[in-house]
């Protein structure tokens with residue numbers, strides 16, 4: 001699935017802005033399948049596909065959730081409604097706290113709850129998560145959105161009896177360069193150059209480069225670069241009580257004429 005999404009992005013003239021996420025049930029974000037993936041999606045599963053496109057580093061980030069499970073159709077519908085409610089707020093109100101409030105109140109009215117510690121975000125060239133966060137709940141003292149901000153809004157909803165927050169799992173299959181610096185180690189420097197040329201500071205996944213390395217070598221090099229703080233990793237994010245999570249996301253921009261939805 002991930003490779004199908006990414007090859008379609010390339011066929012249409014873009015590049016993946018980050019590794020395609022396939023989040024099944026309680027796996028909420030930052031799960032990028034690898035080439036040795038053995039997991040199979042079941043009809044009962046709630047599946048989030050989170051993907052992004054960049055052109056010259058300019059990022060669009062979007063996601064959809066799919067399920068064949070009738071039990072969770074209303075969860076998906078509520079999440080789409082929460083995203084729409086947030087978009088309706090942004091059209092006339094640039095206070096980020098009010099966007100979160102609209103997501104939270106829509107979720108609760110529909111009988112669900114938002115994931116309280118995941119947020120939308122502004123994007124900048126070669127940066128997927130830039131300065132401003134857009135939480136899925138109300139919070140005071142947040143900045144305003146302003147003209148020329150480009151940002152993603154992404155409600156994550158789960159069941160009313162779920163914990164309603166995510167914890168970090170042990171799996172790490174998404175990485176990004178923190179800074180480009182020579183290490184003096186030929187193998188490390190070659191990997192840094194490879195990633196920098198293709199990605200700059202945008203996230204990547206070992207699946208994209210593992211064909212160039214003997215088994216296990218790429219991960220060992222990434223661990224070494226992480227230890228030297230030249231690479232950072234992103235752990236898989238999991239709903240704390242193991243309940244299914246749905247997500248819908250759009251990237252949008254504010255200009256002097258109003259709101260433009262980019263995805």
Ligand code: MN
Nearest residue numbers: 050061062063
């Ligand atoms: Mn996304």
Ligand code: MN
Nearest residue numbers: 061152154249
């Ligand atoms: Mn996002």
